[in-house]
Amino acid sequence: MRLKCPLCGDRDAREFHYRGAAKLMERPEAGAGEAAFYDYVYLRENPVGANSELWFHELGCRAWLCVSRDVSSHEILSVELADAVKRGQA
Amino acid sequence: MVDLTGLSALEGLLPYEVDGAVLSAVSYGAITSIMPFRGQKTAVNVRLKADGGAALPRIGRVSGPVAKRLIWAGRGQYLLLDLRRGAAFDTTPDPAFDELAALSDQTSAWVVMRLEGARAQEVLARLCPLDLRAGVFKRGHVARTELAHMAVILWRRPKGFEIMVVRSVAQVAMRRLSGAMDSVAAQAVLGEIS
Numbered sequence: 001m002r003l004k005c006p007l008c009g010d011r012d013a014r015e016f017h018y019r020g021a022a023k024l025m026e027r028p029e030a031g032a033g034e035a036a037f038y039d040y041v042y043l044r045e046n047p048v049g050a051n052s053e054l055w056f057h058e059l060g061c062r063a064w065l066c067v068s069r070d071v072s073s074h075e076i077l078s079v080e081l082a083d084a085v086k087r088g089q090a
Numbered sequence: 091m092v093d094l095t096g097l098s099a100l101e102g103l104l105p106y107e108v109d110g111a112v113l114s115a116v117s118y119g120a121i122t123s124i125m126p127f128r129g130q131k132t133a134v135n136v137r138l139k140a141d142g143g144a145a146l147p148r149i150g151r152v153s154g155p156v157a158k159r160l161i162w163a164g165r166g167q168y169l170l171l172d173l174r175r176g177a178a179f180d181t182t183p184d185p186a187f188d189e190l191a192a193l194s195d196q197t198s199a200w201v202v203m204r205l206e207g208a209r210a211q212e213v214l215a216r217l218c219p220l221d222l223r224a225g226v227f228k229r230g231h232v233a234r235t236e237l238a239h240m241a242v243i244l245w246r247r248p249k250g251f252e253i254m255v256v257r258s259v260a261q262v263a264m265r266r267l268s269g270a271m272d273s274v275a276a277q278a279v280l281g282e283i284s
Contacts, residue, residue, distance in 0.1 A: 007149050007150075007165060008150065008233065008234065008235075009150075011219070011220075011235070012219040012236075014219065014236060015219070015235065015236050057165075058241070059234075059235065059236040059239075059240075059241045060164075060234045060235060060236075060241075061164040061165045061234050062164045062165055062167075062234070063164075063165040081165075083165075
């Protein structure tokens with residue numbers, strides 16, 4: 001499996017560390033309440049098909065990446081810098 | 091103050107030579123990390139040029155002369171490798187960059203090895219997942235990648251590669267490299283590789 005890092009190009013999956021669902025980037029505000037944090041910490045989608053994930057290019061440029069991966073086929077649909085995605089949202 | 095003798099992490103272990111490849115240690119006088127603050131990259135370039143140096147390289151590239159080389163070292167990070175050395179040479183980061191970039195002295199944090207020779211690329215192929223053929227990984231190219239499960243920075247030299255590892259894994263990296271050199275040389279003797 002390969003991921004196309006936006007900085008380094010096509011790299012072997014062994015260079016990356018998988019962190020979890022990209023939902024981790026959407027941390028609720030401090031006063032959002034227990035339900036919102038329960039949802040943020042514990043609840044995840046379990047799709048068949050495209051899943052948004054956070055990967056870390058640990059043995060490469062050390063960028064956090066937002067990866068869209070088809071969990072049935074392992075096809076990588078898109079890879080973006082998490083930093084760019086986050087700032088695009090702001 | 092006691093006059094201490096500085097030793098490199100690979101003191102007495104290199105150079106190591108086999109048929110077709112030589113591994114040696116490179117000692118830089120100063121290694122400085124430059125991480126430009128958001129939106130300050132242009133200002134950092136102006137400052138570097140004012141000091142008579144080269145501008146920051148593009149992603150995956152090296153810039154500047156051999157004696158004062160700048161390498162891309164990952165997202166938002168560059169390393170300045172300075173060959174000058176001696177007591178008069180100050181490794182304290184320049185305060186002129188205070189508002190422009192985070193500078194830190196990394197001189198003793200990294201160890202640099204040079205792998206040269208006709209079979210250098212075959213040696214690295216045993217340890218590193220990147221395509222390092224001369225037509226793909228050219229002069230002036232630098233990559234952060236994996237070498238036997240260790241994070242390394244490597245760039246092409248006229249006759250081979252320079253490989254940079256954090257000091258804590260210097261001896262492991264050296265042994266993995268020399269082991270791969272033995273393996274490649276042995277296979278060449280046996281005629282298993284051309």
